[in-house]
Amino acid sequence: MSLQIKGEPRPFITLIAIIVIGLFIGFSINQLGYFWVMLIPNVFLLILTLTLLVAYFEIDETKKQKSVILPFLSVLVPSYNSKSTIMKTLSSIRASDYPGGMEIIVIDDGSSDGSVEMLRKLDGIKLLIKEKNEGKASALNSAIKIAKGEVIACVDSDSYPEPAALKSAISLLIQNEKTGAVTCFIRVNDPNSLLKKIQDIEYLTGFGFSQITTRFLDAIFVTPGPTTIFRKRVLEHIGGFDEQNITEDLEIAWRLRKFGYGIEYTPNAVVYTDVPGDLKTLYKQRMRWYRGKLFNLRKHWDMFLNPKYGTFGMFILPFSFTAEFAGTVLSFSFIYLLFNQLSWTIKYTLSNLTMGAPLVDLSTMVVVGASMLMVGLILVTPWFLAVYLSYVIGRKKVSLGDIPPIALFLLFYGTIISFFYCISLFKEINRSDYKWK
């Protein structure tokens, strides 16, 4: 059985919520103007970005690590119908420069694509076969029980660690007994299309710049699914992964914090992962991420604005949810503006039709003034800087070819993601079913 979120749908409440929010935003736009309404959520995001930027420049790079003996490692690779990618994943793991010794455990979670037969023929891996598909968290928990390593690396079957990644991450993990997990620098594998190139920038900022700065603030938000390193005893202490959670990687990060464990990050542990190549797949992925975030907020509500959890509870957690707030306000504002402009253009065209005048006249389409443009451009500069620093962290040079995806990322991608945030919020309100294999 695959993992499902099931509930009694609440279409009436959802409809009321949509109407109330829509009316409120429409009323605000009429009273204040769309510029000010759309500016408010962006100010919250600006404060978040500036905090991370200041944190970045406060990071002390001089502290040296102690030399350590690397422990035996268990690499867990949950696999569900991953015939096309898992061989590459296993090759990457085997190519790791890890001197402490390792075992690789592949957990087949009820695949039906013939990958099991393929995996059976492989030497040097332990294969754990589950008859039914029970979800990634369950697969990982089953493997933790049989893992021999003191340290566990959870690697997705479509992710490819660089040879030095595991060594870098584990060296950091064992520096401090209170460290429960180390997160890696997740990068996009083979960004060969525009959508993937935009996601490449998103991952550079999200798993590079954001992770390094939230690490400094001791407030890492997520232990990314593609690859994270855990101490086995810590996983056992906190009860493993939550099997009823669609974003088990997010949930476990919050739970580690609840149990008082630290989460580290190193940009030297680079792991490449496959990302959605089309909008439909991206939408599905993001629904899982954003709904999972909302679901976990309900589950761990006690952490929200709780000083016990430091910067994480008081700042990062509340501010991360401004993304939902911003997404909702921006989505409704865009819809309002779109309908407004559409109805205006139809009336204008019909008027021209009545008078026999030319139908299209682009000079009438001006909706953004020079002052609006200037205010917007100044406020977007921290994001430009954050993207640039993400390239620095990723040791990547900004080439001319990167400029179009960067521009699209900063100007349009956020709009698409806003709609995803907004939809995920209403799906959560509606308690829509979610099924994740």
Next chain:
Amino acid sequence: MEVTNGEDTMKKGVFLKAAVLAIVLFAISLYVGYSIESDSYSKTEAKLGELQEGVENSLLFSMFVQTHNDTEAVCAVLKSQLDETAQQTYNLYGELEESKSTSIFKGYESLRKKYFLANMRFYLMLREYKQACGDASLQPILFFYTAYNACPSCVAQGKVLDTVRYECKNARVYAFPLDAEELSIMKSFKAYYGISSAPSLVVGDKKYETLLGKGEIKELIGCAS
């Protein structure tokens, strides 16, 4: 690059610095935006000031015509003045409405009111000129409109009037923002022509509350195609 733990005090410093930066950046952006708009507003205001000076000038000429017998010479000067200001007046209509629709800091109501009054004076002067100088060739067109974003058909009608003005030397278009702050003269003016909606046109003292195409307007003012 490995990251080290920050001290709590240091973290507080991070938030403080970020808050100050956010305020500074926000203030700079608003200041720059406000300055750009103020500059544009001042330019429009200056143009309106020039128009108002033109009105005063033309009014004096008009009085001159009435008090002197050298009608021919004065009428020639008056006509050239009316021609010049008519161009400026109408251009200002588009500029004013476009600025209003994209403005985030400035209210353009006061300028629109002044614009209404200037146009009113020009229109009345044109009537006086026609009467005093016996010139029947000039054809005034009164164009009543409301704000750009609220009235797409006003924009469409305005574009048609642009073409008419360009093609017909005898056309004189006077634009009146119906939704400008209420003035007693505006109420009387609207009541006189029975204007209740926008866009509306008055051509040859006849009111048209429907959209008029280029051909129809040209026909009404006797402008050959």
